[in-house]
Amino acid sequence: MIDTHCHVHFRAYKDDMDAVIKRTLQKGVRMITIGTQSTTSKNGIEVARQYDGVYTTIGLHPNHTCEQHFEDEQEEIHTRCESFDPAYYRELAKDPKVVAIGECGLDYYRIPAEVDRETLIGKQKEELRKQIALADELNLPVVIHCRGAHTDQVAMLKEFVDTGRLTRRGVIHCFTGTLQEARAYHAIGFLTSFTGIITFPPRRGDLSPPFQGGVGGGYSALQKVVRDCPLEMMMLETDAPYLTPEPHRGERNEPWMVQFVAEKIAQLKEITTDEVDRVTTQNAEKLFGI
Numbered sequence: 001m002i003d004t005h006c007h008v009h010f011r012a013y014k015d016d017m018d019a020v021i022k023r024t025l026q027k028g029v030r031m032i033t034i035g036t037q038s039t040t041s042k043n044g045i046e047v048a049r050q051y052d053g054v055y056t057t058i059g060l061h062p063n064h065t066c067e068q069h070f071e072d073e074q075e076e077i078h079t080r081c082e083s084f085d086p087a088y089y090r091e092l093a094k095d096p097k098v099v100a101i102g103e104c105g106l107d108y109y110r111i112p113a114e115v116d117r118e119t120l121i122g123k124q125k126e127e128l129r130k131q132i133a134l135a136d137e138l139n140l141p142v143v144i145h146c147r148g149a150h151t152d153q154v155a156m157l158k159e160f161v162d163t164g165r166l167t168r169r170g171v172i173h174c175f176t177g178t179l180q181e182a183r184a185y186h187a188i189g190f191l192t193s194f195t196g197i198i199t200f201p202p203r204r205g206d207l208s209p210p211f212q213g214g215v216g217g218g219y220s221a222l223q224k225v226v227r228d229c230p231l232e233m234m235m236l237e238t239d240a241p242y243l244t245p246e247p248h249r250g251e252r253n254e255p256w257m258v259q260f261v262a263e264k265i266a267q268l269k270e271i272t273t274d275e276v277d278r279v280t281t282q283n284a285e286k287l288f289g290i
């Protein structure tokens with residue numbers, strides 16, 4: 001099994017990162033630890049180099065394109081304002097442990113009230129465009145973070161794909177959109193990956209109608225999307241330390257917990273966890289060349 005998106009080199013693991021990684025590898029789970037800005041992109045490489053079965057990515061997260069302060073899963077996050085410097089990242093990309101550019105993308109959900117929305121969206125698009133261009137130049141896939149911006153995100157990716165660029169394509173990580181949005185990405189060759197969010201019970205107002213074919217209601221809209229997405233277009237991830245899956249809600253997330261995401265997909269699709277593991281692992285190996 002592969003946790004295709006975690007942040008095991010982040011501060012949340014500063015006291016026991018080595019133990020967490022070893023615990024995960026011992027359970028037969030490889031992992032891709034994701035960079036989000038210049039420092040974490042560099043540090044991810046140093047960590048990945050130390051372990052077989054740990055890979056990394058380099059990029060600038062849209063939340064780091066402006067300075068802001070927010071709380072995420074009880075963790076206080078303070079972001080710096082950065083710009084994507086292709087020369088800096090081109091140098092980092094020379095390391096064989098770097099398997100993709102990202103996470104990068106568009107996040108219209110987390111825009112601070114004091115910032116001009118249109119200006120920031122313009123900056124996010126500009127930073128993203130530079131990163132996709134570098135991925136294309138280096139023949140790497142992209143790891144996309146997209147929140148509340150699927151229409152613009154699909155349009156930009158399509159622009160590259162339609163002109164014969166970005167041949168390695170990429171993944172929309174932590175997908176929480178609609179089935180229609182998922183299909184728009186699949187149609188241009190992009191995968192969608194799912195986190196522990198799919199294990200959360202539905203919230204009020206989030207109930208989907210009963211599935212066709214015998215499965216009853218009581219599922220979240222996202223769980224229904226998972227059921228209807230082809231396994232061939234899916235990957236597994238934790239986004240650890242965030243988004244801890246059931247039955248570990250309330251604890252710090254760790255990459256080995258990706259097994260609960262696999263189990264949930266198996267349950268929703270009425271197939272075995274082995275089948276989910278086999279196909280999603282193949283998808284990840286193919287996309288990232290690992």
Ligand SMILES: [Zn+2]
Nearest residue numbers: 103145173174
């Ligand atoms: Zn993300």
Ligand SMILES: [Zn+2]
Nearest residue numbers: 005034103239
């Ligand atoms: Zn992430």
